[in-house]
Amino acid sequence: MVPMTAVESFSSNPDLDLADRHRYGDPAAFDLVYRRHVEMVYNLALRMTGSEVEAEDLTQEVFLRVHRHLGRFKGRSTLKTWIYRVALNHCRSRLGRRRWFFLPLAEETTDDDGPPGAVVADPGRGPEAELLARDDARRVARALRRVKPVFRAAVVLRDLEGLSYEEIAEVLGTRVGTVRSRIARGREQLRLALEGPAPETPS
Amino acid sequence: MSHATAELLSAYFDDVLDDEVSDALEAHLETCPDCRSRLGGLRSAVAGLKRLERMAPPPSLDQAVARRVAMAAERRGFAARLESGLDTYSRQTSTLVLFAVVLALAVMAYLLAGAVERGRRGSIDVVFSDDPIPGTVVEVGPRALVRSATGWVERGIEPGTIPARTVAVGSPEWVDVVALNPDLAPVAELVPALVQVDGEVVAVVAPSPPG
Numbered sequence: 001m002v003p004m005t006a007v008e009s010f011s012s013n014p015d016l017d018l019a020d021r022h023r024y025g026d027p028a029a030f031d032l033v034y035r036r037h038v039e040m041v042y043n044l045a046l047r048m049t050g051s052e053v054e055a056e057d058l059t060q061e062v063f064l065r066v067h068r069h070l071g072r073f074k075g076r077s078t079l080k081t082w083i084y085r086v087a088l089n090h091c092r093s094r095l096g097r098r099r100w101f102f103l104p105l106a107e108e109t110t111d112d113d114g115p116p117g118a119v120v121a122d123p124g125r126g127p128e129a130e131l132l133a134r135d136d137a138r139r140v141a142r143a144l145r146r147v148k149p150v151f152r153a154a155v156v157l158r159d160l161e162g163l164s165y166e167e168i169a170e171v172l173g174t175r176v177g178t179v180r181s182r183i184a185r186g187r188e189q190l191r192l193a194l195e196g197p198a199p200e201t202p203s
Numbered sequence: 204m205s206h207a208t209a210e211l212l213s214a215y216f217d218d219v220l221d222d223e224v225s226d227a228l229e230a231h232l233e234t235c236p237d238c239r240s241r242l243g244g245l246r247s248a249v250a251g252l253k254r255l256e257r258m259a260p261p262p263s264l265d266q267a268v269a270r271r272v273a274m275a276a277e278r279r280g281f282a283a284r285l286e287s288g289l290d291t292y293s294r295q296t297s298t299l300v301l302f303a304v305v306l307a308l309a310v311m312a313y314l315l316a317g318a319v320e321r322g323r324r325g326s327i328d329v330v331f332s333d334d335p336i337p338g339t340v341v342e343v344g345p346r347a348l349v350r351s352a353t354g355w356v357e358r359g360i361e362p363g364t365i366p367a368r369t370v371a372v373g374s375p376e377w378v379d380v381v382a383l384n385p386d387l388a389p390v391a392e393l394v395p396a397l398v399q400v401d402g403e404v405v406a407v408v409a410p411s412p413p414g
Binding site for chain 2: 024025030034038039042043046052056059060063064067068133136137139140141143144155158159160165180181183184185187188190191194195
């Protein structure tokens with residue numbers, strides 16, 4: 001029997017190649033997966049937990065799980081949506097099922113800043129405008145924390161991470177119709193949180 | 204139409220509405236300041252989100268992940284993979300020293316915890332979470348071990364070769380072998396294995412049960 005070498009690629013699917021290489025013991029495969037997705041996972045965790053410390057801890061756990069299961073990835077989704085899914089599952093179990101759907105009143109009325117509202121840099125902006133921009137970002141970040149997590153996840157995936165409806169459906173494990181509804185309700189809650197007490201929303 | 208629902212406005216914003224529905228909504232918006240205002244609020248909210256900067260993960264995260272991954276892998280018996288895994292994550296010699304210490308501790312643990320270890324393990328240790336496919340190659344130091352149907356065979360040895368001797372992990376002979384060939388220590392996780400030791404083919408097998 002002639003032994004195969006471990007690093008031949010077996011398919012034209014680069015995600016599957018990485019999974020194969022990982023299964024055959026190539027540490028560079030996980031390294032690549034990690035580097036490609038760590039910022040994505042960290043930011044999702046940050047917006048979902050509202051805490052840098054929790055986000056860092058969660059990110060570690062997510063990649064621990066990715067490392068354990070990457071060899072079993074079958075290519076039915078993309079690596080990206082699979083990893084988002086793992087990340088969201090971890091966020092969900094950390095928050096607990098009740099808080100996932102119903103924000104406790106204390107969190108709804110919190111005044112603390114939550115995750116930093118760092119703002120996209122603009123070198124053309126003067127110092128005053130810069131301060132205003134940062135303040136505005138802090139406001140938005142705080143408002144986002146007041147969106148119920150089940151809807152917040154959909155909004156973050158759509159408006160911060162830029163996923164398509166189909167990708168989000170894969171990540172959440174639901175239908176596109178449900179995705180539309182969750183995004184809409186999340187955005188609505190965000191809008192209301194930003195505008196303050198608003199006129200009655202007609203149904 | 205009656206006032207637009209949040210879902211309708213959101214779908215319109217994402218441009219996923221059918222033309223007819225979209226046209227009807229636009230016609231309504233022309234005459235309804237409330238709905239226009241809500242659409243404006245929606246646009247504003249999403250624009251606010253887009254201005255949030257992507258945060259870079261803290262620099263400590265890479266090392267933390269590498270460390271936890273390595274620890275978990277070692278617990279599952281990936282001593283062989285640990286070596287190349289740490290090389291990838293860090294170029295610092297301090298990390299290689301850490302690896303050497305960890306490996307030395309692992310060898311010591313085998314020597315010291317003999318009976319307990321033997322009782323706990325089954326006869327075949329599976330290195331991967333699925334059964335490794337024959338042909339899989341694992342690098343143990345300078346050696347390459349290739350998975351055959353029933354065990355691991357060092358590259359260069361014809362599978363089916365009758366070994367000159369058999370050594371059980373944890374036995375005094377094994378201690379001697381590892382003392383003279385420290386790079387063989389991880390093979391304890393890959394039993395049963397056929398390896399070259401001092402010019403002869405040696406079979407390394409699981410520790411024998413006590414008594």
